[in-house]
């Protein structure tokens with residue numbers, strides 16, 4: 447599905463990424479974790495087609511990424527909801543490019559709101575929502591377009607610990623219901639191990655280690671010792687060299 451080959455990127459003379467190669471299978475999930483400034487967001491933006499480089503390449507389903515693709519869904523840190531539009535209209539925005547009738551849009555919006563258990567928020571404005579609710583709406587707005595590749599930049603970082611786990615559980619539930627390829631940046635080792643089948647640990651501009659996580663997909667894994675074993679492996683890799 448996603449093939450990254452010898453990818454490098456610089457902001458002027460600042461090297462942000464150097465010789466990144468990575469393969470992610472179709473419908474697999476991949477967590478990217480690493481210290482601040484190591485290049486995670488740059489990598490995600492390149493995957494989204496929002497940044498470009500001619501040093502190396504990224505292919506999605508065999509096609510070289512030159513610009514953003516409409517089948518890629520992107521969830522960034524700041525929710526990006528339009529404050530003057532109600533929840534239902536924010537979600538409908540994702541569908542406006544798809545030439546659907548008003549009734550079809552309404553049906554799709556109701557369907558995704560029901561799936562995310564937030565139908566009652568339909569007529570509210572973003573300012574009337576909690577952080578967790580805003581994040582659900584943001585996820586709904588992206589998923590309503592049925593992306594085959596979902597990219598997320600610290601989707602839960604602004605949330606308290608309990609809400610964070612609720613959103614992580616929701617993402618896993620949605621994945622089980624309709625698997626798609628998911629690549630996400632996180633600062634949380636626990637989140638990386640809960641949601642990542644592959645965990646990519648980065649250091650300055652490079653991939654330091656890739657950990658395969660055989661326990662991905664088990665919604666009860668947080669209660670099992672094996673989970674903490676992988677968390678420890680990731681922690682050690684992150685701390686090596688510090």
Ligand SMILES: Nc1ncnc2c1ncn2[C@@H]1O[C@H](COP(=O)(O)OP(=O)(O)OP(=O)(O)O)[C@@H](O)[C@H]1O
Nearest residue numbers: 457460461462480481482483484485486487488489
């Ligand atoms: N627009 C920009 N112009 C110049 N340099 C940039 C720009 N964006 C990022 N950088 C630099 O590129 C490097 C990688 O930044 P990037 O945002 O990709 O890191 P990150 O791992 O996502 O960091 P964080 O975890 O703090 O969000 C850093 O050294 C940063 O200072």
